[in-house]
Amino acid sequence: MFGEIHICQFPFTSGELGKPRPVLTLFDLGLDVVICRITSVLRTGPLDVLLADWKQEGLALPSVARLDRIVTAEKTLVTRQIGKLSTVDEQAVRKAWNQYMRL
Numbered sequence: 001m002f003g004e005i006h007i008c009q010f011p012f013t014s015g016e017l018g019k020p021r022p023v024l025t026l027f028d029l030g031l032d033v034v035i036c037r038i039t040s041v042l043r044t045g046p047l048d049v050l051l052a053d054w055k056q057e058g059l060a061l062p063s064v065a066r067l068d069r070i071v072t073a074e075k076t077l078v079t080r081q082i083g084k085l086s087t088v089d090e091q092a093v094r095k096a097w098n099q100y101m102r103l
Contacts, residue, residue: 001028003085003093005057006078008035022058022082024065024093033078037069049096051089058083065089067096 008023027034040061042050047067054063059082085093 001025001033003090004081005038005059005083005085006035007080007082008073008078020079022063023078024085025078026067026070026093026097029072031075032072033075034070034072035078036071037066038063039066040064046100047096049089049092051085052092053086053089056083057085057089065093067093067101 002025004025005022006025007020009018009020022038023035024038025033025035038051038059040059040063042062042064043066045068049065049067051057051059051063051065054061
């Protein structure tokens with residue numbers, strides 16, 4: 001399931017549900033998944049991964065996976081799959097995660 005791009009009601013940091021938006025599945029936890037936000041607001045932080053193959057991945061605009069915006073959600077909230085990361089983008093996400101998300 002890692003690398004799949006879906007549409008989800010991603011919550012705002014206030015806890016309120018936001019609008020449907022693309023999300024990237026990071027981990028499958030059985031009934032839940034860990035997802036991160038994908039946005040077309042291009043940012044350049046260390047946990048923002050520019051998706052080079054955004055068009056073939058089903059995204060409408062150049063986009064960034066925001067690894068600092070993660071949520072654990074029930075799989076029922078993660079709806080329609082629109083794409084999957086290319087090998088290049090999958091490697092970029094793994095590299096950023098492994099570089100910055102160590103305990």
